[in-house]
Amino acid sequence: MEDCIFCKIVKGDLPSYKVFEDDDVLAILDIMPVNPGHVLVIPKQHYPNNIIELPEDLACKIVKTIKIITPIILKAVDASDFNLGLNNGKLAGQLINHFHWHIMPRFPGDGHELWKGSEYDEGEITKVLKKIKSNL
Numbered sequence: 001m002e003d004c005i006f007c008k009i010v011k012g013d014l015p016s017y018k019v020f021e022d023d024d025v026l027a028i029l030d031i032m033p034v035n036p037g038h039v040l041v042i043p044k045q046h047y048p049n050n051i052i053e054l055p056e057d058l059a060c061k062i063v064k065t066i067k068i069i070t071p072i073i074l075k076a077v078d079a080s081d082f083n084l085g086l087n088n089g090k091l092a093g094q095l096i097n098h099f100h101w102h103i104m105p106r107f108p109g110d111g112h113e114l115w116k117g118s119e120y121d122e123g124e125i126t127k128v129l130k131k132i133k134s135n136l
Helices: 005-011 056-077 124-134
Strands: 018-021 025-029 039-043 081-085 101-106
Touching: 005 025, 005 039, 018 056, 025 056, 039 056, 056 081, 056 101
Parallel strands: none
Antiparallel strands: 018 025, 025 039, 039 101, 081 101
């Protein structure tokens, strides 16, 4: 896609800090990291928005890449824990319309919080469960 920043990086039209690359997958340092070592893992071919649209074989290649590089990243930045982030669509916080996964090393006291949940209203959980199961 012509105006996609990740496609421009894959083509070499924009600079990046490559961590890993093969025929199908590219992993680069995020230039606006949550923490040092924050890496984006993307398919080289353009797939918009979400994991549902991603071919299963490519999804497996991306996950395999994440499994290989994450321990190396953590060791390099001296972190033991990480978040694996996947934002699917604008409402979920996706800023670039090209499928990508975030590997975000975590450190004690880094100040980053996960979302805060809230309890279901009375009877709501069983209604939601019923709707999900009826669509399986």
